[in-house]
Ligand SMILES: NC(=O)C1=CN([C@@H]2O[C@H](COP(=O)(O)OP(=O)(O)OC[C@H]3O[C@@H](n4cnc5c(N)ncnc54)[C@H](OP(=O)(O)O)[C@@H]3O)[C@@H](O)[C@H]2O)[C@@H](O)CC1
Ligand SMILES: Nc1ncnc2c1ncn2[C@@H]1O[C@H](COP(=O)(O)OP(=O)(O)O)[C@@H](O)[C@H]1O
């Protein structure tokens with residue numbers, strides 16, 4: 001499973017607007033369909049490697065793409081058959097169907113499979129769950145290689161959960177831009193390897209996949225404070241704050257202070273008792289404060305969060321600190337840069353009653369808090385109050401173990417303390433986290449993410 005790095009993601013509404021803009025600029029929809037069909041034919045040709053291909057065409061333009069691909073594959077000498085669910089229902093699909101000179105078989109339970117199935121039944125126009133009979137017929141084709149056109153049919157492309165079980169794809173060719181369903185659970189795993197066929201649509205916009213991680217060297221004139229100073233406030237479970245402080249240092253902070261704990265994981269971390277917290281908050285050199293790791297709901301947490309908010313420092317708020325800070329953050333209306341890092345349970349507690357896809361909910365939360373939200377999970381979404389979104393699918397499943405969220409909070413603190421945009425900082429931290437987890441792989445425990453043998457390996 002993979003998606004291309006740093007490419008646009010569009011909802012169906014945004015896709016239709018991009019399509020209209022394209023038409024207004026002189027590129028017809030028929031030209032777009034030809035390009036889409038050509039991209040699919042190209043990939044199908046390589047996937048089939050000489051074996052027979054069966055293309056399943058639906059009634060809309062997704063089916064139209066299928067007819068174009070069928071014609072181009074036949075012209076190249078591929079052994080290709082077409083099966084249709086219904087007659088074409090759009091002008092474009094009818095025109096594409098008319099140029100296909102081969103037979104069109106009915107898509108029913110007697111349909112013979114082929115080594116490669118191209119699923120061109122439904123794309124962004126799916127408006128309701130698939131009929132039960134079609135689901136059954138598709139299931140009888142499972143087990144072959146499957147290439148999905150735009151999205152596996154049955155998947156609601158905007159990433160809401162009203163979907164039907166699709167024929168899982170080995171490869172999905174996203175047309176013009178990725179769609180939310182390619183990067184969100186539960187649909188993303190059904191898309192297999194997602195490739196982007198650009199087809200000439202201007203898909204600029206505010207949502208993208210995670211960019212590749214680039215390692216940046218410190219400025220030649222850097223000193224420890226210019227690289228960013230991070231203050232981590234420990235709660236009653238000091239191990240978590242220890243992980244966050246170690247991660248802040250490993251992620252590039254020049255100076256890390258751990259307040260309220262003597263469990264500093266490295267000698268380079270300045271561990272202090274909690275009494276100096278207020279003074280530290282007043283230290284002009286501190287570029288980011290982290291509160292929340294290992295700090296359950298309590299009056300002490302509320303006090304520490306409020307003190308950090310009053311100090312006006314850029315903040316990383318994790319776990320129970322998110323809900324504790326929320327009313328005040330909302331009032332502050334973005335005056336204090338903040339990154340919130342909830343997992344599913346913490347998100348539901350802090351932002352109850354939101355609906356829509358995980359992207360919609362992350363955006364609504366960011367807008368309410370006027371803060372960057374890193375909505376964690378296998379399909380982590382980073383959302384900014386101004387509408388920017390980065391989707392981090394697929395992360396590393398080895399991260400599904402206790403303490404890795406504390407490490408992420410530490411990395412967010414390091415990136416935020418450098419100065420600059422909080423959204424960019426959160427994106428860099430999530431990329432750092434996933435890249436390190438991917439290097440470690442099996443057996444990962446949170447401590448490995450900040451261990452020195454990994455640092456040596458990363459520097460090799
Ligand atoms: N964006 C671009 O730039 C480009 C997009 N292109 C392609 O166009 C695709 C979008 O095409 P599209 O809008 O025609 O919709 P599509 O997905 O074919 O389905 C609509 C049809 O299915 C029907 N239908 C819906 N749900 C159903 C159900 N559960 N069960 C049964 N029927 C159902 C629906 O009927 P209705 O809801 O009207 O009753 C309608 O007839 C896009 O994904 C991409 O592949 C490329 O050609 C080039 C450039
Ligand atoms: N299946 C998964 N695939 C990728 N990343 C995951 C998966 N499960 C969890 N993660 C990541 O691991 C981290 C876990 O954070 P969290 O649940 O807060 O753990 P903790 O509170 O124990 O530190 C998050 O960054 C999350 O995105």
Ligand SMILES: [K+]
Pocket residue numbers: 062119120121122123148149150151152153
């Ligand atoms: K499809």
